[in-house]
Amino acid sequence: MKHLRTLTYVSEVARRGSIRRAAEALNITPSALTRQIQDLEYELGTPIFERLAQGMRLNAAGELLVRHIRDQVSDMERVRSQIADLSGVRRGHVALACSQAFVNQVVPDEVRAYRARFPQVSFTVQVRDHAQAVAALASFEADLALVLQPPPSADLHALFTCRQVLCIVMRESHPLAQEQGPVRLRECLTHPLALPDRSLAIRHHLDDALARRGTPIRPAVESSSLEFLRNLALREDVVSLQVPSGIPNDRRLVSRPIDERDLPPMTLILGQLRGRMLPVATAKFADGLAASLNERYGAA
Amino acid sequence: MKHLRTLTYVSEVARRGSIRRAAEALNITPSALTRQIQDLEYELGTPIFERLAQGMRLNAAGELLVRHIRDQVSDMERVRSQIADLSGVRRGHVALACSQAFVNQVVPDEVRAYRARFPQVSFTVQVRDHAQAVAALASFEADLALVLQPPPSADLHALFTCRQVLCIVMRESHPLAQEQGPVRLRECLTHPLALPDRSLAIRHHLDDALARRGTPIRPAVESSSLEFLRNLALREDVVSLQVPSGIPNDRRLVSRPIDERDLPPMTLILGQLRGRMLPVATAKFADGLAASLNERYGAA
DNA sequence: AGGAGTGTTGCGAAAATCGCAACGCCATAG
DNA sequence: CTATGGCGTTGCGATTTTCGCAACACTCCT
Numbered sequence: 038m039k040h041l042r043t044l045t046y047v048s049e050v051a052r053r054g055s056i057r058r059a060a061e062a063l064n065i066t067p068s069a070l071t072r073q074i075q076d077l078e079y080e081l082g083t084p085i086f087e088r089l090a091q092g093m094r095l096n097a098a099g100e101l102l103v104r105h106i107r108d109q110v111s112d113m114e115r116v117r118s119q120i121a122d123l124s125g126v127r128r129g130h131v132a133l134a135c136s137q138a139f140v141n142q143v144v145p146d147e148v149r150a151y152r153a154r155f156p157q158v159s160f161t162v163q164v165r166d167h168a169q170a171v172a173a174l175a176s177f178e179a180d181l182a183l184v185l186q187p188p189p190s191a192d193l194h195a196l197f198t199c200r201q202v203l204c205i206v207m208r209e210s211h212p213l214a215q216e217q218g219p220v221r222l223r224e225c226l227t228h229p230l231a232l233p234d235r236s237l238a239i240r241h242h243l244d245d246a247l248a249r250r251g252t253p254i255r256p257a258v259e260s261s262s263l264e265f266l267r268n269l270a271l272r273e274d275v276v277s278l279q280v281p282s283g284i285p286n287d288r289r290l291v292s293r294p295i296d297e298r299d300l301p302p303m304t305l306i307l308g309q310l311r312g313r314m315l316p317v318a319t320a321k322f323a324d325g326l327a328a329s330l331n332e333r334y335g336a337a
Numbered sequence: 338m339k340h341l342r343t344l345t346y347v348s349e350v351a352r353r354g355s356i357r358r359a360a361e362a363l364n365i366t367p368s369a370l371t372r373q374i375q376d377l378e379y380e381l382g383t384p385i386f387e388r389l390a391q392g393m394r395l396n397a398a399g400e401l402l403v404r405h406i407r408d409q410v411s412d413m414e415r416v417r418s419q420i421a422d423l424s425g426v427r428r429g430h431v432a433l434a435c436s437q438a439f440v441n442q443v444v445p446d447e448v449r450a451y452r453a454r455f456p457q458v459s460f461t462v463q464v465r466d467h468a469q470a471v472a473a474l475a476s477f478e479a480d481l482a483l484v485l486q487p488p489p490s491a492d493l494h495a496l497f498t499c500r501q502v503l504c505i506v507m508r509e510s511h512p513l514a515q516e517q518g519p520v521r522l523r524e525c526l527t528h529p530l531a532l533p534d535r536s537l538a539i540r541h542h543l544d545d546a547l548a549r550r551g552t553p554i555r556p557a558v559e560s561s562s563l564e565f566l567r568n569l570a571l572r573e574d575v576v577s578l579q580v581p582s583g584i585p586n587d588r589r590l591v592s593r594p595i596d597e598r599d600l601p602p603m604t605l606i607l608g609q610l611r612g613r614m615l616p617v618a619t620a621k622f623a624d625g626l627a628a629s630l631n632e633r634y635g636a637a
Numbered sequence: 638a639g640g641a642g643t644g645t646t647g648c649g650a651a652a653a654t655c656g657c658a659a660c661g662c663c664a665t666a667g
Numbered sequence: 668c669t670a671t672g673g674c675g676t677t678g679c680g681a682t683t684t685t686c687g688c689a690a691c692a693c694t695c696c697t
Contacts, residue, residue: 038380040343056644066687071645073685080338081417083424090643090694098420105416109409116405117381120398124383356675369655371676390663390674643694653684660677667670 038113044106046073047085051103055092107177111313118316127155129318134163134170134179136238137263138283143333144183147326158318167238174310180319182308183326185238185280194311197327199334200302201280203239204292206267211274214291222246222299229257231275236261238303239278246300280305281334305330338413343373344406347385350374351403355392407477411613418616427455429618434463434470434479436538437563438583443633444483447626458618467538474610480619482608483626485538485580494611497627498637500602501580503539504592506567511574514591522546522599529557531575536561538603539578546600580605581634604637605630 049059050070060067078084085099095103118129131151135144140162148160165173167187173179175192185201187193205225207214213228232254233240247254257275260266266277271289280303284292307327309315315323349359350370360367378384385399395403418429431451435444440462448460465473467487473479475492485501487493505525507514513528532554533540547554557575560566566577571589580603584592607627609615615623 039376040340043340055642057642067644068646068688069686075645076339081420083420088644092643097423101416101419101423105412109412112405112409116401119401120381120383123397123401355673357673366656367675368657368677372654375676388675390665392674638697640697641695644692646689646691648688649686650688651684651686653682655680655682657679657681658677661675663672663674665671665673667668 041106041110041113043073043077044109046070047077047099048103048106048110050074050086050093051095051099054094058092111177111180115314115316118318122317127318127321128157129316130159130161131181131319131322132161132163132179133181133183134165134173135183136167136170136185137164138185138239138280139183140164141283141285143282143326143330147322147329150329151322151325155318158322166236171308174308177310180309180315181323181326183305184308185305186242186303187306187308192311193306193308195306195308196323197307197330197336199305199330199336201282201305201334202294202297202302203242203300204279204281204284204294206277206279206284206290206292207270207275208272208289209291211276211291213276213293217293219296220293221296225276225295226252226254228276229274230254231258231260231266231269231277232256233263233266233278234259234261237263239280242303243278243300282330305334341406341410341413343377344409346370346373347377347399348403348406348410350386350393351395351399354394358392408613411477411480415614415616418618422617427618427621428457429616430459430461431481431619431622432461432463432479433481433483434465434473435483436467436470436485437464438485438539438580439483440464441583441585443582443626443630447622447629450629451622451625455618458622466536471608474608477610480609480615481623481626483605484608485605486542486603487606487608492611493606493608495606495608496623497607497630499605499630499634500637501582501605501634502594502597502602503542503600504579504581504584504594506577506579506584506590506592507570507575508572508589509591511576511591513576513593517593519596520593521596525576525595526552526554528576529574530554531558531560531566531569531577532556533563533566533578534559534561537563539580542603543578543600582630605634 046059046063049063050056053059053062056067056070060070063070074086081098081102083098085096085102086093087096114129121128133144144162148162152158152160163173163179167184170179170182170184171187171190171193174182182193205213205220213220213224232243235241235244258266258269263279263283267279267285267290269275270277279292282305284290307323307330309323346359346363349363350356353359353362356370357367360370363370374386381398381402383398385396385402386393387396414429421428433444444462448462452458452460463473463479467484470479470482470484471487471490471493474482482493505513505520513520513524532543535541535544558566558569563579563583567579567585567590569575570577579592582605584590607623607630609623
């Protein structure tokens with residue numbers, strides 16, 4: 038949109054912290070950029086950036102303005118998508134930030150289903166941990182966040198919530214795979230463990246539960262990649278930990294839920310930035326995703 | 338603000354219903370205007386106006402867009418006022434739509450008090466009936482509305498509410514002015530009446546109450562101007578009707594409340610457009626006005 | 638002292654915008 | 668039915684705004 042050219046310039050300078058870097062990202066020269074900002078500051082009657090030797094930083098007025106700009110840009114997106122919706126074809130873009138646990142089944146299935154109906158809608162899917170996902174919402178880098186056990190935040194508004202019972206995962210030849218149904222935690226701890234590291238919410242949840250029992254654990258392998266842990270479990274007799282939504286359809290892998298007396302279920306949340314009105318495409322995608330999650334795992 | 342030039346153009350064309358009239362109001366030529374609109378429609382990929390022989394009318398897409406534009410413009414006002422507030426001096430503009438009943442004491446007193454503290458803040462005070470006042474909020478012609486007994490509307494959000502007991506007003510020589518305290522309605526009806534006409538909420542309220550008793554009234558004089566009715570009551574023995582906030586400080590005029598068993602009190606509402614964030618100056622003025630009303634008449 | 642990073646400015650070129658005048662269209666009055 | 672007045676639109680030249688290039692002034696760090 039042409040009329041918010043200056044505003045996106047300001048936003049980019051604020052994001053990059055430097056006129057030259059922002060100018061490069063915007064494919065213009067620093068001189069054009071500095072003039073746009075000077076003009077805007079003149080119109081406002083006050084500077085919005087502090088000039089430092091290392092670059093530009095927003096001052097208090099700039100913080101207010103940039104927040105307003107981001108609001109305006111995303112609002113314009115929403116109006117454009119509503120207008121496109123009037124003419125029948127649904128266009129738009131959906132930016133989703135989600136945890137690793139959902140990149141196997143839930144998100145790709147849902148994106149495929151949605152794009153089958155509305156091919157004009159494009160997607161960006163960023164994998165972030167729970168805290169980063171909420172931050173992505175606040176900075177308008179993502180429209181939706183699908184995360185486990187998010188930190189309580191005033192910015193996050195839950196659209197859908199459900200329980201996720203933690204499961205152990207191992208190859209089919211593993212001793213624990215010979216039985217079915219819930220497994221007690223103490224049984225698992227007697228086997229070598231391949232666990233998510235502390236960058237993932239699953240591990241925090243596990244550690245919290247174990248801390249109450251006073252049982253320390255010494256995992257054989259730790260990783261920030263759930264995919265790596267699964268691939269390792271295919272190759273040797275280790276027990277890994279996943280949530281149901283992260284378990285792929287693979288007959289070589291067996292999963293059993295952990296008894297809820299030992300480990301309470303985690304909370305899965307589909308959320309958006311509080312107070313924001315989502316574009317049509319995004320809102321409808323969120324509806325479909327929530328329905329799909331509800332069908333698979335039930336509501337909270 | 339320069340960057341919303343095109344948007345204000347669109348808004349003006351929508352308001353005036355014609356490019357030529359809008360161009361005149363904007364001090365530009367019709368050709369410049371028609372090009373701006375064509376460019377914007379090209380950017381959106383769809384027309385936003387229907388071209389009629391009598392001029393231009395918004396289509397569905399245009400309705401969405403214009404609503405967004407008005408939001409954006411008023412939001413920009415708010416941000417500017419917040420930024421100005423950061424530098425100490427409070428600037429801004431307050432647009433108030435109010436009923437006749439408040440132009441005597443309440444509003445002028447409050448505006449004077451506010452401007453004494455913040456001379457940089459300017460005001461526009463429009464006198465409208467209750468329905469027009471709500472419409473003025475919705476079209477962003479007013480930021481605040483101070484009205485009696487407004488029609489229930491999803492757009493109106495009440496900031497403050499209080500009761501207003503209806504009073505009769507007459508000159509000090511009038512027979513009814515010889516006593517004090519509440520007066521029964523049937524006493525009043527035996528004297529010649531000078532009443533507000535049906536364009537005013539006070540009259541509707543009175544008619545509703547009388548309709549339930551089946552008592553028809555035949556006022557000697559009707560007027561849409563409360564000021565005229567007061568001035569008439571100064572000149573002859575008629576009984577007029579006012580709400581407390583509309584009664585001036587004039588010893589030649591005597592007022593007595595009507596017994597609440599005969600006529601329930603009316604509701605006074607200070608309101609804004611629902612879902613809108615007011616500029617600093619406007620919000621603070623509304624606070625002061627609410628406090629002042631609370632002191633004079635008590636809360637709801 | 639020197640180099641690398643920053644934002645800023647003078648100036649000429651390029652682009653967007655505007656005003657003027659003319660055109661085509663349609664509703665309505667005569 | 669034609670004439671007329673209002674409407675939006677377009678071609679074109681003038682004006683204003685924006686841009687890119689190069690040079691400058693400044694700060695930080697080696």
